[in-house]
Amino acid sequence: MTTVQIVNTWEQEIQDNIESNFSPESLPLLHQKFKREGFIKIPEVMPRKIRQLMKEEALRLLDLHAERRDLKLATTANTPRKMSVVTSETIAENSEFVNTIYRSKSLIEFLEKLAGEPFLACPSKDEEFLITRHEKSGDTHGWHWGDYRFALIWILETPPIEYGGMLQCVPHTVWDKSNPRIHEYLCENFIRTYGFVSGDIYLLKSDTTLHRTVPLNRDATRIIINMTWGCLDDEKRTLKDNDRWWAEKEVEAGVYS
Numbered sequence: 011m012t013t014v015q016i017v018n019t020w021e022q023e024i025q026d027n028i029e030s031n032f033s034p035e036s037l038p039l040l041h042q043k044f045k046r047e048g049f050i051k052i053p054e055v056m057p058r059k060i061r062q063l064m065k066e067e068a069l070r071l072l073d074l075h076a077e078r079r080d081l082k083l084a085t086t087a088n089t090p091r092k093m094s095v096v097t098s099e100t101i102a103e104n105s106e107f108v109n110t111i112y113r114s115k116s117l118i119e120f121l122e123k124l125a126g127e128p129f130l131a132c133p134s135k136d137e138e139f140l141i142t143r144h145e146k147s148g149d150t151h152g153w154h155w156g157d158y159r160f161a162l163i164w165i166l167e168t169p170p171i172e173y174g175g176m177l178q179c180v181p182h183t184v185w186d187k188s189n190p191r192i193h194e195y196l197c198e199n200f201i202r203t204y205g206f207v208s209g210d211i212y213l214l215k216s217d218t219t220l221h222r223t224v225p226l227n228r229d230a231t232r233i234i235i236n237m238t239w240g241c242l243d244d245e246k247r248t249l250k251d252n253d254r255w256w257a258e259k260e261v262e263a264g265v266y267s
């Protein structure tokens with residue numbers, strides 16, 4: 011006889027929720043959409059209760075640990091980063107809840123099916139998690155790519171789309187840190203824009219999808235948590251350039267205002 015032990019107290023709920031919201035027949039089309047757009051909106055991947063608790067957890071961490079960033083980043087052609095953040099290590103050290111959900115086997119197995127490849131725990135402890143809060147007029151997470159392949163982004167709170175804060179994406183692009191050519195990519199490709207409501211969740215193929223948030227056009231609150239995973243290819247890569255603006259207040263590749 012085999013016994014299945016549920017260690018993560020949320021695991022059963024996550025698993026049941028995924029099974030009731032996504033039929034096996036729906037997966038091939040979702041996979042194809044994700045491959046095509048580098049983006050897929052999947053709020054139903056998490057029960058409402060967990061999304062609400064995640065918001066409360068992010069608000070708690072922001073109250074205790076938020077740090078403001080206002081800079082332009084050389085490795086992404088001087089695009090701006092204007093927002094408050096809670097850094098990865100701070101989240102990892104201070105939130106059992108975030109760690110538990112990030113390690114959910116049912117969640118990871120489902121995301122692997124959508125992506126069509128294995129997810130690896132984030133190779134870099136300083137890029138596993140990120141909480142950001144856009145709060146002032148002009149706040150934006152400017153055009154960039156991710157160092158690692160997969161980001162699950164929870165839109166915990168967002169203003170109406172007239173205020174900005176949507177996500178814009180150009181899939182099937184690559185990040186050359188010494189020559190990012192972002193404007194060329196924007197001229198040569200269609201840009202897709204995705205609006206959100208509070209509670210949305212999306213999966214992004216972050217390493218090959220150029221993306222940004224549309225700047226807020228007035229003071230307003232937009233809060234997300236980013237959970238990042240790597241892929242098998244990451245084992246062959248080494249990262250260079252000190253452009254880890256979220257982790258340190260001042261980095262070599264940043265210009266500060």
Ligand SMILES: O=C(O)CCC(=O)C(=O)O
Pocket residue numbers: 140142151156161163177221222223234236
């Ligand atoms: O705020 C968003 O929706 C995008 C977040 C993002 O691009 C990131 O955390 O790298």
Ligand SMILES: [Fe+2]
Pocket residue numbers: 154155156161216221
């Ligand atoms: Fe990103």
